[in-house]
Amino acid sequence: MRRAPVAYSAIAVVIATGAVACGGSDAGGSDSGATAAKQNVTITLTSKGCSPDKSSIAAGPTTFKVVNKDAGAVTEAELMNGDTILGEKENIAPGLSGTFSLNVKAGKYQLYCPGGSGPEKVDFTVTTAVAGTAAATQSPEVTTALKTATTGYATYVRQQVAELVTNTAAFVTAVKAGDLEQASKLYAAPRLNYERIEPVAESFGDLDPAIDARADDAPDPATWTGFHRLEKAIFADHSLDGTGTIADQLNTDVGKLNTLVAKTTFQPAQIANGATELLNEVGQSKITGEEERYSKLDLFDVQGNVDGADKAFTLLEPALKSLDPTLATKVRTQFTAMYKALEPYKRGTGYVSYDTVTQDQRRALSQAVDALAEPLSQVAGIVVS
Numbered sequence: 001m002r003r004a005p006v007a008y009s010a011i012a013v014v015i016a017t018g019a020v021a022c023g024g025s026d027a028g029g030s031d032s033g034a035t036a037a038k039q040n041v042t043i044t045l046t047s048k049g050c051s052p053d054k055s056s057i058a059a060g061p062t063t064f065k066v067v068n069k070d071a072g073a074v075t076e077a078e079l080m081n082g083d084t085i086l087g088e089k090e091n092i093a094p095g096l097s098g099t100f101s102l103n104v105k106a107g108k109y110q111l112y113c114p115g116g117s118g119p120e121k122v123d124f125t126v127t128t129a130v131a132g133t134a135a136a137t138q139s140p141e142v143t144t145a146l147k148t149a150t151t152g153y154a155t156y157v158r159q160q161v162a163e164l165v166t167n168t169a170a171f172v173t174a175v176k177a178g179d180l181e182q183a184s185k186l187y188a189a190p191r192l193n194y195e196r197i198e199p200v201a202e203s204f205g206d207l208d209p210a211i212d213a214r215a216d217d218a219p220d221p222a223t224w225t226g227f228h229r230l231e232k233a234i235f236a237d238h239s240l241d242g243t244g245t246i247a248d249q250l251n252t253d254v255g256k257l258n259t260l261v262a263k264t265t266f267q268p269a270q271i272a273n274g275a276t277e278l279l280n281e282v283g284q285s286k287i288t289g290e291e292e293r294y295s296k297l298d299l300f301d302v303q304g305n306v307d308g309a310d311k312a313f314t315l316l317e318p319a320l321k322s323l324d325p326t327l328a329t330k331v332r333t334q335f336t337a338m339y340k341a342l343e344p345y346k347r348g349t350g351y352v353s354y355d356t357v358t359q360d361q362r363r364a365l366s367q368a369v370d371a372l373a374e375p376l377s378q379v380a381g382i383v384v385s
Helices: 140-176 179-187 186-196 198-202 207-212 225-237 242-263 268-286 298-323 325-345 361-378 379-383
Strands: 038-047 050-052 055-059 060-068 079-080 084-089 095-105 109-110 122-127
Touching: 038 055, 050 109, 050 122, 060 079, 060 084, 060 298, 079 225, 084 095, 095 268, 122 225, 140 186, 140 225, 140 242, 140 268, 140 298, 140 379, 179 186, 179 225, 186 198, 186 225, 186 298, 198 207, 198 268, 198 298, 207 225, 207 242, 225 268, 268 298, 268 361, 268 379, 298 379, 325 379
Parallel strands: 038 060, 055 122
Antiparallel strands: 038 050, 060 095, 079 084, 079 109, 109 122
16 A cells, blocks of 8 residues: 555556546656657755746656755655646655656646645646657557557456455455454455555555555544455454444445446556556565564565566566667566565465564565666656657
C-alpha cells in the first residue's frame, strides 16, 4: 500500500476520458531518439511546501527534479490533476534529491508538497507546445511494440483482479463461517493477486486504503478495514468474532476495483513507472516485515510485487530492446538475480515464515531489490510517448 496523504499512485492510470498523457520515472530516465529533448523543472522543498523554479511550461516530455535542502517535514512533491497524482517523488529527506518524468498535455495542474506550513498546493500551468517541438517519430516496430504492451498490460491487470475477486470471495466465506484454519490457508492467494497490480489499485482514491491499510495507516482504528484488519484477527487475535461486516466490505471493495479496471487504459511509461513502484514497495514495507506483521507472509507479497514488475517489464521489453538494448539486458539480468535471491526461501508452493529470515538475509534481499530497481527506474524515461 502507498503511504502518502493522498491515496493516488504515480502510475496515474488513464481512464477513457483522461486529459493527460504521462509516464513517470523515479530516476528521470534517459532521452532517446523516440522523444523530443526534455525540458526541466526544479521543485525545491521548503518548510512551507513547494517552490518550483517555474510555474508554467509548454506541453511535452518534462523532467521534474525534486530537491530537499533542509525541509524536515516536507519530503515529497506531486504533480496533480484535480485529485489524481500524475507523477511524484517521495521520501526525499533533507540533503537528497530525485526526479520523475512525464509527457504532459496542456492544462491546469497543481504541485502538491504536503506537510509544510504554507499552502500545500501551488498552481502549475502547461501551455500548448510550440510548433516543431513535438516528439520525434518512432519506428513502426517500436510503435507497434508499445501498443501491444499497453493492451497486454490492461489484459493482465483485469485477469489478476478477476482472480482477486474469486480468491477474496473464498477467503471471506471462511472468515464469515468463523473457520480460522481455513481462513488462514486462504489468506495468501488474494494477497498475491493484489500485490501484482498494487500501483493500479492505488490510483483509485480511497479504495486502496480500504482494502490494504495497515493498522498504523488507519486514521481511526475503529474504521480500519481490509485484508490486514482480518489478518490481525486471524493470526494475532485468533478470533473472527465481529469480523463479518469487515469481510463483507472487503468483498464489496474488491468488486469495485474489478469494475474500475475494466475501464482503465495505460501509457507505456506508466507501465514502466508502475513496475518501479512495485519494487519500491518491496524495499519500503516488505523487506522490513511491516506489511504482513501478523501472518509473516511477507515473502508472498515480495513475490507478488516482483511478479507484477516482471510482467510490466516483459511487455515493454521488445520496444526497449530497440530503444536501449543495453538497458534491456541489464534489467533482465537483475530480474533473474532477484528470483535467484528468493529461491532459498521457497517451501513447496509457498515461502518460509518471515520471522525466520535473519537480518543478514533480509539485507541480501534488499540489495537484490536495489540492484533491480535502479536500472528498472530508467525504463519509463526511455519509453515515454
